[in-house]
Amino acid sequence: MEKLPDKKGYFGQYGGRFVPETLMPALIELETAYLSSKKNKDFQKQLAYLQKTYIGRPTSLYFAERFTGHIGGAKIYLKREDLAHTGAHKINNALGQALLAKKMGKKRLIAETGAGQHGVATATGAALVGLQCDIYMGSVDMQRQALNVFRMRLLGARVIEVNTGSKTLKDAINESLRDWTTNVRTTHYVLGTVFGPHPFPMMVRDFQSVIGKEARKQILSAEGRLPDYLIACVGGGSNAMGLFNEFLNDDIEMIGVEAGGRGIETGEHAARFAGGSIGVFQGCKTYLLQDEDGNVLGTHSVSAGLDYASIGPEHPYLRDIGRIQYTYATDDEALSAFELLSRTEGIIPALESAHAIAEAIKLAPKLSKDKIIIVNLSGRGDKDVQEVARIKGIKL
Amino acid sequence: MNRIEETFMALKKQNKKAFIPYIMAGDPNLEKTIEYVRLLEKCGADIVELGVPFTDPLADGPTIQRAAERALKAGVTLKKVIALVKDLRQYTRIPIVLMTYYNPVFRYGEERFVRDAVSAGIDGVITPDLPPDEAAGLIRLSRVAGLDTIFLLAPTSTDNRIKKVAGASTGFIYYVSVTGITGSSLLIDDELYTSINRIKALTKKPVCVGFGVSTPEDAISISKVSDGVIIGSAIVKKIVEGSEEGLKDFLINIRGAIR
Numbered sequence: 001m002e003k004l005p006d007k008k009g010y011f012g013q014y015g016g017r018f019v020p021e022t023l024m025p026a027l028i029e030l031e032t033a034y035l036s037s038k039k040n041k042d043f044q045k046q047l048a049y050l051q052k053t054y055i056g057r058p059t060s061l062y063f064a065e066r067f068t069g070h071i072g073g074a075k076i077y078l079k080r081e082d083l084a085h086t087g088a089h090k091i092n093n094a095l096g097q098a099l100l101a102k103k104m105g106k107k108r109l110i111a112e113t114g115a116g117q118h119g120v121a122t123a124t125g126a127a128l129v130g131l132q133c134d135i136y137m138g139s140v141d142m143q144r145q146a147l148n149v150f151r152m153r154l155l156g157a158r159v160i161e162v163n164t165g166s167k168t169l170k171d172a173i174n175e176s177l178r179d180w181t182t183n184v185r186t187t188h189y190v191l192g193t194v195f196g197p198h199p200f201p202m203m204v205r206d207f208q209s210v211i212g213k214e215a216r217k218q219i220l221s222a223e224g225r226l227p228d229y230l231i232a233c234v235g236g237g238s239n240a241m242g243l244f245n246e247f248l249n250d251d252i253e254m255i256g257v258e259a260g261g262r263g264i265e266t267g268e269h270a271a272r273f274a275g276g277s278i279g280v281f282q283g284c285k286t287y288l289l290q291d292e293d294g295n296v297l298g299t300h301s302v303s304a305g306l307d308y309a310s311i312g313p314e315h316p317y318l319r320d321i322g323r324i325q326y327t328y329a330t331d332d333e334a335l336s337a338f339e340l341l342s343r344t345e346g347i348i349p350a351l352e353s354a355h356a357i358a359e360a361i362k363l364a365p366k367l368s369k370d371k372i373i374i375v376n377l378s379g380r381g382d383k384d385v386q387e388v389a390r391i392k393g394i395k396l
Numbered sequence: 397m398n399r400i401e402e403t404f405m406a407l408k409k410q411n412k413k414a415f416i417p418y419i420m421a422g423d424p425n426l427e428k429t430i431e432y433v434r435l436l437e438k439c440g441a442d443i444v445e446l447g448v449p450f451t452d453p454l455a456d457g458p459t460i461q462r463a464a465e466r467a468l469k470a471g472v473t474l475k476k477v478i479a480l481v482k483d484l485r486q487y488t489r490i491p492i493v494l495m496t497y498y499n500p501v502f503r504y505g506e507e508r509f510v511r512d513a514v515s516a517g518i519d520g521v522i523t524p525d526l527p528p529d530e531a532a533g534l535i536r537l538s539r540v541a542g543l544d545t546i547f548l549l550a551p552t553s554t555d556n557r558i559k560k561v562a563g564a565s566t567g568f569i570y571y572v573s574v575t576g577i578t579g580s581s582l583l584i585d586d587e588l589y590t591s592i593n594r595i596k597a598l599t600k601k602p603v604c605v606g607f608g609v610s611t612p613e614d615a616i617s618i619s620k621v622s623d624g625v626i627i628g629s630a631i632v633k634k635i636v637e638g639s640e641e642g643l644k645d646f647l648i649n650i651r652g653a654i655r
């Protein structure tokens with residue numbers, strides 16, 4: 001496949017750089033700095049060293065034998081990003097960007113967060129390299145992810161409550177962009193997913209592609225061949241791109257799982273491909289849940305990390321060319337997957353990752369026992385335990 | 397020659413600078429917006445900037461965010477704002493520019509937008525999240541139809557960016573006075589003057605300055621070095637306060653300060 005994005009940051013018709021002029025020079029500077037760091041041996045050596053000694057990479061590829069036995073059908077492997085330092089794949093990107101920001105001479109990091117995992121990862125990166133850190137988080141998300149709010153504060157970050165709009169991830173991104181516009185000379189914005197203006201979708205994908213690089217080696221060593229299916233949940237879409245990117249040229253089916261919320265027909269979901277259309281939002285042209293006048297619609301998902309009206313621009317491109325299929329899992333399906341994996345494997349997945357598990361539960365029984373599925377277990381579920389108890393009506 | 401060009405020519409002859417007030421269309425409703433535009437003109441506005449509400453106004457501070465929320469609640473859309481300008485044309489010839497985020501225009505369709513805007517009597521369009529790098533289509537369509545495309549420059553803009561933005565802009569160039577969002581506090585210092593002079597050395601097009609301008613004192617300092625003063629948040633605040641007299645006095649004071 002052709003190497004994308006192009007020079008203007010486009011994946012086919014998606015992507016680009018739709019931001020206020022104030023940020024344009026910063027994005028051009030960031031692109032230059034990133035491309036030079038990619039070729040810089042010292043930078044790459046430092047990144048590889050920290051991935052190994054600090055994040056604990058490579059994360060394992062684990063054959064979920066009891067889970068496979070329980071559902072029947074294809075063999076299910078889990079790429080254990082939940083075992084990465086801070087408990088999710090988000091650290092792969094946050095650490096890379098923190099190192100880059102330090103190298104660019106920035107004094108401060110800011111980030112948005114939904115589930116809190118990217119906020120925790122950025123606060124961690126800031127602590128590691130010695131930068132000031134502010135995290136924007138919607139007040140609705142602060143409630144349902146209270147544990148992560150406290151973790152960020154422990155790590156020395158300030159958590160700024162966002163009370164505008166729907167008080168969730170998209171509003172936290174708006175506030176981060178406003179902050180960045182104001183403090184662009186001293187501050188780097190650590191965007192947490194393969195979204196926003198160029199070069200973010202490319203850079204975040206590249207930092208996350210370590211997931212797929214490892215998984216490829218690991219499955220070849222475990223099974224002597226490549227898998228038949230890859231499954232990942234898709235909010236902005238960084239853990240999915242991280243896994244899929246290394247396999248795009250192989251004959252493997254890839255499935256991205258969006259948040260079906262309370263069901264597509266209810267309108268309370270975050271399934272951009274099931275209910276959205278092309279729009280321009282928060283820096284790029286991509287799929288968006290919007291009304292006929294171009295205003296952005298409210299979303300719902302049990303998982304804060306998937307509760308977002310838009311999706312990274314490389315995804316609709318890969319969907320258009322038929323390379324990746326997209327489906328969704330509802331809140332209820334994700335919650336039962338959350339419980340089933342916990343009981344059969346002793347692994348509590350993040351509610352985001354539970355959407356990918358839910359798809360594996362649907363797919364595996366339709367396949368023969370010699371087929372292989374890799375599911376990206378993008379994060380661990382400790383952060384969600386309180387929220388799941390609340391949903392089930394259990395007082396802790 | 398179009399209305400915006402005419403306005404700057406006439407101002408130049410009288411050795412005056414432009415007063416460009418901004419209000420959010422449909423805040424609190426569209427009927428009131430008609431009254432406000434007529435009041436702005438009466439109080440000496442040279443060009444009126446009409447905001448189009450959007451759910452995610454990432455270049456705006458709290459004052460205009462809340463104005464957009466009120467307008468959206470009142471059911472205001474880009475289509476209705478275009479129709480509003482058509483109505484307004486019964487009463488006034490004052491140049492009107494829309495300030496709209498790009499997605500409503502994209503969704504409306506660029507071609508249809510340019511055609512409908514021009515036929516309604518809209519003179520120009522400002523899209524804060526659409527840099528000229530992404531605006532080739534809109535620029536081409538607008539040139540043919542005679543709609544001005546006003547792009548923004550910022551304190552962070554390099555000489556290359558200044559040339560690019562100046563080349564793509566017609567009517568005037570919008571200089572954002574601070575690194576920040578609308579309604580930020582303005583710092584009038586040598587850097588501001590140096591930046592404006594740097595732009596004026598690279599282009600002959602009128603340069604108007606906005607973001608954070610809120611007092612007659614600000615207006616005096618800024619009009620000295622620019623071709624016009626844009627005031628948004630401060631006027632939106634006066635509208636929210638609800639005293640028509642208060643609004644009128646404020647506008648007249650600002651107009652008097654712009655020289």
